[in-house]
Amino acid sequence: MSIKLRLLLSYIALLLVPITLTAIVGYFAGSYYIGAVHEAYPGFDKIHDVRQGVARQYAFFSNIKQAALISPEKFQDEDYLSKVEQRLADFNSSFIVRKNDEIIYAMPALLEIVKGYNLPQFGEYEHETPIHSKDIDSGLLLNQHDFYFSDGSQGSIFLVTNMEPIWRSFQELVNTIMITIVVILVITNGTLTYLVAGSIVKPLSKLKDSANRIKEGDLDFEININSKDEIGELSHAFEEMRKRLKDSLDIQLQYEENRKELLANISHDLKTPITTIKGYVEGIRDGVADTPNKIEKYMNTIYTKTVDVDQLIDDLLLFSKLDLSKLPLHLSTIDISKYLMDLLEELKFDLEKKNVAIKYDSKIDESIFAMVDLMQLKRVVVNIVENAVKYMDKPQGTVDIILEKSEEQVVVEIKDNGQGISEDTLPYIFDRFYRGDPSRNTATGGSGLGLAIAKKIIEEHGGRMWAESIEGTGTSIFFTLKNIRSGDVL
Ligand code: ATP
Ligand code: MG
Numbered sequence: 001m002s003i004k005l006r007l008l009l010s011y012i013a014l015l016l017v018p019i020t021l022t023a024i025v026g027y028f029a030g031s032y033y034i035g036a037v038h039e040a041y042p043g044f045d046k047i048h049d050v051r052q053g054v055a056r057q058y059a060f061f062s063n064i065k066q067a068a069l070i071s072p073e074k075f076q077d078e079d080y081l082s083k084v085e086q087r088l089a090d091f092n093s094s095f096i097v098r099k100n101d102e103i104i105y106a107m108p109a110l111l112e113i114v115k116g117y118n119l120p121q122f123g124e125y126e127h128e129t130p131i132h133s134k135d136i137d138s139g140l141l142l143n144q145h146d147f148y149f150s151d152g153s154q155g156s157i158f159l160v161t162n163m164e165p166i167w168r169s170f171q172e173l174v175n176t177i178m179i180t181i182v183v184i185l186v187i188t189n190g191t192l193t194y195l196v197a198g199s200i201v202k203p204l205s206k207l208k209d210s211a212n213r214i215k216e217g218d219l220d221f222e223i224n225i226n227s228k229d230e231i232g233e234l235s236h237a238f239e240e241m242r243k244r245l246k247d248s249l250d251i252q253l254q255y256e257e258n259r260k261e262l263l264a265n266i267s268h269d270l271k272t273p274i275t276t277i278k279g280y281v282e283g284i285r286d287g288v289a290d291t292p293n294k295i296e297k298y299m300n301t302i303y304t305k306t307v308d309v310d311q312l313i314d315d316l317l318l319f320s321k322l323d324l325s326k327l328p329l330h331l332s333t334i335d336i337s338k339y340l341m342d343l344l345e346e347l348k349f350d351l352e353k354k355n356v357a358i359k360y361d362s363k364i365d366e367s368i369f370a371m372v373d374l375m376q377l378k379r380v381v382v383n384i385v386e387n388a389v390k391y392m393d394k395p396q397g398t399v400d401i402i403l404e405k406s407e408e409q410v411v412v413e414i415k416d417n418g419q420g421i422s423e424d425t426l427p428y429i430f431d432r433f434y435r436g437d438p439s440r441n442t443a444t445g446g447s448g449l450g451l452a453i454a455k456k457i458i459e460e461h462g463g464r465m466w467a468e469s470i471e472g473t474g475t476s477i478f479f480t481l482k483n484i485r486s487g488d489v490l
Contacts, residue, residue, distance in 0.1 A: 002229050003200060010192045017188045018181065025180040033169040033176075040165035041092045057091045061143060061159050064095075068147035072155060081105050092165060096158040099149060110160060113140065122146050122154040139163050203231045207238060219246040265433040269312055269447050273305035280305075315449045319432060322456035329373040329460060333484065336370045336410055337362050340401055343381055356389055356397035364405050370481040372461060380454040381414070384477045387450060388416035391436075391475070409463070410483045415476040421469040429467060430455045454479075 001009075064084060067074050074080045075097045085107065088094055097105040098119065106114070123146055143159035203225045210223045219242055225235035280298045282288075289295045321327040344360050351358050381401075388399045394417055402413040421429060421436065428434045435448035455465040458479045469475040 003231070006196055006199065006229070010196045014188060014192055018184045021184045021188075022177065022181050025184075026177050029173055029176045029180070033173045037166055037169045040162075042090050057093070057161070060087060060091075061145075064157060064159070065145045065147075068145060068155065068157060072147055072149045075149075075155065075157065076104065088159070091161060093159060093161040095160060096156075098156040098158070100153050114160075119156070119158060120144055122156055139167065199227065199229075200231065203227050203235065207231070207235055210238060210242070214242060214245070219249060262432065265448075266316065269433075270309060273308045273312075277302050277305045277309075312447050312449075315447060315453065319449055319453050319456070322453060322460065325460070327376075327457075327460065329376065331371045331373055333369050333371050334374070335367045336372075336412075336481065337364070337368060337403055339372075339374075339377075340381070340403065340412070343378060344401060347382070347385055351385070351389065351397075351399065354389055354392075354397070355395065356392060356399055358385070358399040358401070360401045360403075362403040364403060368403070368405060368410050369484045370410060371484060372481060373457075376457045376460075380457050380479065381412075383450045383454045384414045387477075388414065388418055388475070390446070391418045392416065393419040405483060406480075408483055409480045411478055411480050413476050413478050415474060417474040420471040420473050420475055421467070422471050426467060426469055430465065451477075 067080075076099075081097070085094065094107045094110045095105075096103055096110065096114065096119070103111065119142075124144075141161040141163050143161070145157045145159075147155045147157070149155050206225055207223070210221070213221060223235055223239040223242060225232060227235075280289075280302050284295060284298055289298045318327070341360050344358055348358055385399055389397065398417045400413075400415045402415065404411040404413070425436050429436070430451050431448075432452040433448040434452070435446065451465075458465045458481075462482050463480040465477070465479040467475060467477050
């Protein structure tokens with residue numbers, strides 16, 4: 001889920017959760033307090049119907065008024081008064097009867113409360129008047145009705161309703177709801193903030209730790225943050241960056257390693273013939289070679305070794321030029337089939353002397369053209385054929401040059417029936433200085449640059465080179481060249 005959506009949902013939840021919870025708590029608290037009010041006013045049948053209860057109270061009070069009008073003397077009758085008092089108890093009410101200025105009836109507790117209070121004068125009010133007592137923290141509601149006693153004196157009835165339970169319940173309800181709102185807000189806010197912030201902050205801090213590790217140069221770990229949001233995407237990009245950095249560092253280390261190996265190989269390959277040359281020169285100088293025959297033998301060896309060193313230096317120069325892609329290719333378009341046949345004719349004579357039969361086998365009828373540097377391509381083919389001869393272990397050797405076409409390319413296969421290459425060795429034969437014979441110093445000679453150079457030349461031409469071999473049976477070296485349609489040549 002995206003961070004944007006998460007924030008939006010949390011905002012909605014922040015609104016809905018407190019409202020819903022407050023409504024639920026409000027409902028139950030309301031029912032509870034309404035029950036409490038009901039207990040205080042049993043005359044209010046069901047407090048849900050407060051208006052009905054109030055109407056009943058009014059109706060009862062109307063009866064009292066009626067009684068006051070018809071038979072005012074009743075208000076001096078103890079029996080009648082106590083009956084009225086009992087009925088009024090249902091409404092948490094009581095009453096006061098005043099004759100002229102003298103209170104002739106009131107419950108003692110009520111009398112105590114209204115003592116310090118000037119009840120309204122006769123005729124002053126004929127409606128509800130709230131009395132606020134100093135002794136209790138809520139009010140009394142006063143209903144006044146004036147009448148005349150039969151002796152002509154002024155009479156007032158005050159119906160007093162104790163509103164305190166209602167006010168108290170109401171206040172408690174308000175307090176409960178307020179506290180509930182605060183608690184719910186704190187909990188909802190806290191929880192949502194914790195969840196949302198946690199889902200953002202945690203992966204961020206993980207990412208920060210990863211960045212610090214990378215800064216310290218540690219790249220051997222995986223940044224594994226699975227959130228499916230913007231931070232997840234960022235972590236992904238970060239992981240990609242770490243991988244690339246690690247790859248480039250590995251390549252750099254590999255280069256460094258190669259460079260060291262290369263230097264060691266060059267030193268070794270130069271040192272060996274030069275040591276030989278030095279030995280033979282010393283032999284001549286010190287008179288060890290004391291006959292013209294011996295001297296000639298020594299001179300021949302010196303010459304061969306010098307040629308080897310010269311060849312090695314040439315190969316090295318060529319390889320480094322190829323390695324830096326600085327070898328200029330002099331491209332010309334040739335009929336590859338014709339070119340290979342000509343080259344084969346050229347090599348045939350030498351090979352026959354070494355008991356190796358070379359033949360050409362094209363699987364294509366038409367002419368195929370390719371853009372090549374003639375000299376370099378010859379170097380490639382000669383290198384491969386030389387290897388075939390060099391690593392030949394059969395009395396009758398064969399080398400087949402096979403031409404095939406695939407889509408946009410020509411595939412040249414040079415196949416021999418020599419000693420073959422073991423499976424372990426095969427992946428390395430194109431590496432520079434790699435030689436199957438680890439002693440590097442046998443009759444086969446060579447520096448191990450032959451196939452590395454050949455492969456580089458082919459790659460410079462936009463082709464590929466690979467090998468297949470069965471140990472003891474023979475080897476096939478393949479290379480490809482871009483096939484140009486004959487129409488493009490002219
Ligand atoms: P250079 O070619 O520099 O004189 P080289 O022949 O040893 O030396 P590459 O031509 O690069 O070097 O060949 C690398 C190795 O691959 C050889 O040492 C040899 O072990 C193996 N190899 C190459 N061609 C063949 C082949 N046709 N048959 C068997 N082994 C081969
Ligand atoms: Mg070779």
